[in-house]
Amino acid sequence: MPTQSRQVRFRRPSADRAAHDRGGTSRRVNALGRTTAVLAGAMALAGAAGGVGLVGGGIDFGDFTTQIMDRIPWHSGVLAGSALLVTVTVPMSAVVAAALRRSRRQGILAVAAGLALVAWILVELAFIRTYSWMQPFCTVYGAVLAALGWCQHRAER
Secondary structure, three states: OOOOOOOOOOOOOHHHHHHOOOOOHHHHHHHHHHHHHHHHHHHHHHHHHHHHHHHHOOOOOHHHHHHHHHHOHHHOHHHHHHHHHHHHHHHHHHHHHHHHHOOOOHHHHHHHHHHHHHHHHHHHHHHHOOOOOHHHHHHHHHHHHHHHHHHHHHHHO
């Protein structure tokens, strides 16, 4: 019996297939992916700094320190910092990790991370009842990240 040589064809990963798309979709997806990764990375760093500062006691709220700490459950900066790390830093870091892996889930992860940031700000306002310029900034930041993630998710379909 003669031995037949068999050609093996490898499928290109989805990122390569998108790169060969003639419609220009791949460039838009790549630009959205990079933008969401940079925005998520910046917020992950800010969230990590805030979380570590709260856990370590390195953040001072000025004249409002006593009022704010009294309104945090169990008057615990460790609890507040840990919640910040879990709610903001972890999802934002997941978006960056997905971008580095070129995962198709990056867009939907960006939506979830952006909405988690908005939810964090709303819960923060409900608990501490003290207002800062950072709260509207972070709310808009989260909404923009979620919108970019949604556009990226839709473009990758």
